[in-house]
Amino acid sequence: MNELIANLKGKLIVSCQAYMGEPLRHPETMAQMARAAELGGAAAIRCQGLSDIAAIKGRVEIPVLGLWKEGHEGVYITPTLRHARACIAAGADVVALDATGRPRPDGRTFEETVAALKGETLVMADCACMDDVRRAVAAGVDIISTTLAGYTEDRPKTDGPDLDFVREAVAEAGDIPVFCEGRIHTPAQAREAMEAGAFAVVVGTAITHPTSITGWFCDALK
């Protein structure tokens, strides 16, 4: 296994993303957030967009897992080979790609995109269901992640992380590490994900999205 990935075993990866139109959407702000997460013990940062990748890469020493979101329907996480190569150029150590079988804007399949990136970067496959996991294993990706579970019609959106998916993916993935990502909102859930067999966990909203966290508190007071 690649050394960069081996070093993430049992660790926390923090996703630092602000969405279009949000007050924290600025590369400098995301770089500050990423550095703060690094000081807290994050082993890597996951982040979105070329400016954020470049700014964060210049601020932290830990590895950067980069993606470029474009569009909202269908494949929007690093939808084409061009997007992936731009993430590499911006400084990403690993590039995260939508691993679903849905059509992509450049007409390439997921497998073709991964094949073109061989030797250029490490690929993290953002999966929504077991078909995606099998596709990712066959394509020879470096990391499988449960990122898209609950965000397509294939699996219900669980309240917390989709631990059944983690268990099934681990059983299928062989030596390829499976990251649990999506709706890990508490340290206890992060622990449960590890116990379900995850190689590492990715936490975003619960650490880096204050608007959501504030909303959780407000809801609890209603």
Ligand SMILES: CC(=O)N[C@H](C=O)[C@@H](O)[C@H](O)[C@H](O)COP(=O)(O)O
């Ligand atoms: C589905 C999708 O587009 N997920 C995105 C992937 O990069 C991010 O919006 C999530 O914040 C990230 O996956 C971490 O998950 P959570 O924020 O639930 O801890």
